[in-house]
Amino acid sequence: MKIAVVGTGYVGLVTGTCFAETGNIVHCVDVDKEKVSKLKKGICPIYEPGLDVLLHRNIKENRIVFTTDLKLAVDKSDIIFLALPTPPGEDGSADLKYILEVAQKLATIITKYKIIVNKSTVPVGTADKVTAILAEKLPRELFDVVSNPEFLREGIAVDDFLKPDRVVIGTTSERAKTIMHELYQPFVRQGNPIYFMDERSAEMTKYVANSYLAMRISFMNEVANLCERTGANVDLVRIGIGSDSRIGKRFLFPGIGYGGSCFPKDVKALHYTAKANKYNFKLLDTVMQVNAQQKKILFQKIKKYYKNDLKGKQFAIWGLSFKPETDDIREAPSLELIQDLLDAEAKVSVYDPVAMGNVKKVFGSKVKYQKNQYEGLKNADALVIVTEWSEFRNPDYERMVKYLKSKVIFDGRNVYSLEKMEELGFYYNSIGRRTIHGKQ
Numbered sequence: 001m002k003i004a005v006v007g008t009g010y011v012g013l014v015t016g017t018c019f020a021e022t023g024n025i026v027h028c029v030d031v032d033k034e035k036v037s038k039l040k041k042g043i044c045p046i047y048e049p050g051l052d053v054l055l056h057r058n059i060k061e062n063r064i065v066f067t068t069d070l071k072l073a074v075d076k077s078d079i080i081f082l083a084l085p086t087p088p089g090e091d092g093s094a095d096l097k098y099i100l101e102v103a104q105k106l107a108t109i110i111t112k113y114k115i116i117v118n119k120s121t122v123p124v125g126t127a128d129k130v131t132a133i134l135a136e137k138l139p140r141e142l143f144d145v146v147s148n149p150e151f152l153r154e155g156i157a158v159d160d161f162l163k164p165d166r167v168v169i170g171t172t173s174e175r176a177k178t179i180m181h182e183l184y185q186p187f188v189r190q191g192n193p194i195y196f197m198d199e200r201s202a203e204m205t206k207y208v209a210n211s212y213l214a215m216r217i218s219f220m221n222e223v224a225n226l227c228e229r230t231g232a233n234v235d236l237v238r239i240g241i242g243s244d245s246r247i248g249k250r251f252l253f254p255g256i257g258y259g260g261s262c263f264p265k266d267v268k269a270l271h272y273t274a275k276a277n278k279y280n281f282k283l284l285d286t287v288m289q290v291n292a293q294q295k296k297i298l299f300q301k302i303k304k305y306y307k308n309d310l311k312g313k314q315f316a317i318w319g320l321s322f323k324p325e326t327d328d329i330r331e332a333p334s335l336e337l338i339q340d341l342l343d344a345e346a347k348v349s350v351y352d353p354v355a356m357g358n359v360k361k362v363f364g365s366k367v368k369y370q371k372n373q374y375e376g377l378k379n380a381d382a383l384v385i386v387t388e389w390s391e392f393r394n395p396d397y398e399r400m401v402k403y404l405k406s407k408v409i410f411d412g413r414n415v416y417s418l419e420k421m422e423e424l425g426f427y428y429n430s431i432g433r434r435t436i437h438g439k440q
């Protein structure tokens, strides 16, 4: 099939590449000239495991091309995916300006039947809005608008796209349904379902999935805080409840709050939709409040330990991205923590396998960027673990002990076992578990 993907960010680039991988001819369009020029040379602008290999292969086979020319891409395609940003506006609602602007342009470009597929996360009613814009200039039989929300996770995006748990397609057009069904066949060969539904239900499904997952995380963060106060161990509680198939094992990990470009904005946007429809969705209010509080938890633990005096103290931070295996720092808990430490006049040095370049754009020379995980420990008062990259799990403990000024660890992701920390004599303060006081 011939496909255009408008927007080549985390979702657009993965979508375009994976469709090319199954034999389709894909034209990817972006307004960012620098990004397009990099992609034309085969340089992947984001860190996403496995993506560059597929990208190179499909560029070489001429199955994927990059352009800034929307008209060219649309003329050469039958299906147009919109993978554009939908950032939160001032009031928490999703800002649809990118989607609606492109829809206006499409209305002047389309000359024969096209399917316009919304892959961005958009509020209920957006397919109708896009339809109305197109229908102002085009005969109704020239297009169908489909809602096809994306459920991929950054860091495992390629796998998630190639083998999705399910595909959700919102359309009431039989013509569009048949084509979308065919397009997705290579991705559901293991029997994973394609659910067809109306556009509004598909749009709602995406927000509900993200909000439900965010709610599980906030719930577990509250459980963790209670465990700390009662002497229970949240990791054991997590395993204890997760083996109940009604609950399930995944997305029960407590930490320092959910971040990323989606959970924070999508919970806000669903909350806004409820408000706009005069419904008071109380649970979502709490999910957001708990998350805001949890993002401060490491800083509070640090402040308490140093009796509010952080001036001149030196902290080594491990992990900056909002989760492992990505360079994305949008709404990353690390950013808030670094700012709080700097405001308290502490010195901060950071290490992350791939996200340091992005953090440098935010903090510049206010923090020190280390070439490996151990450099920053030299003379540091404490190690602070913010993102659970695999390489932090079994570190060289001897070097840690040798380099750190004091054997102190604040761990926002429960990376180490309490037994190991006890054995090594660390002061070790994690989430929802007893504090090990260690031997200094």
Ligand SMILES: NC(=O)C1=CN([C@@H]2O[C@H](COP(=O)(O)OP(=O)(O)OC[C@H]3O[C@@H](n4cnc5c(N)ncnc54)[C@H](O)[C@@H]3O)[C@@H](O)[C@H]2O)C=CC1
Pocket (backbone or CB within 6 Å): 006, 007, 008, 009, 010, 011, 012, 029, 030, 031, 032, 035, 083, 084, 085, 086, 098, 101, 102, 119, 120, 121, 122, 150, 151, 152, 153, 154, 261, 262
């Ligand atoms: N990042 C993720 O893991 C997921 C994101 N989503 C949703 O997908 C949508 C896109 O998200 P991301 O890919 O993360 O955003 P992103 O910010 O990484 O990428 C968006 C791209 O669109 C481009 N763009 C902006 N205006 C344009 C225009 N007029 N024409 C062509 N290109 C234009 C930007 O230059 C950028 O490259 C959002 O609605 C998001 O909520 C959904 C599932 C997963």
Ligand SMILES: O=C(O)[C@H]1O[C@H](OP(=O)(O)OP(=O)(O)OC[C@H]2O[C@@H](n3ccc(=O)[nH]c3=O)[C@H](O)[C@@H]2O)[C@H](O)[C@@H](O)[C@@H]1O
Pocket (backbone or CB within 6 Å): 121, 150, 151, 152, 153, 154, 155, 210, 213, 217, 250, 251, 252, 253, 254, 255, 256, 257, 258, 259, 260, 261, 262, 263, 322, 323
């Ligand atoms: O709409 C989106 O953009 C995507 O948002 C999330 O994916 P993503 O943001 O890439 O990452 P997650 O793995 O969901 O993690 C989100 C945040 O929750 C935190 N988290 C996750 C799981 C957990 O058990 N505990 C926890 O604190 C992570 O540390 C991270 O900060 C969803 O998982 C995807 O299905 C969805 O497509």
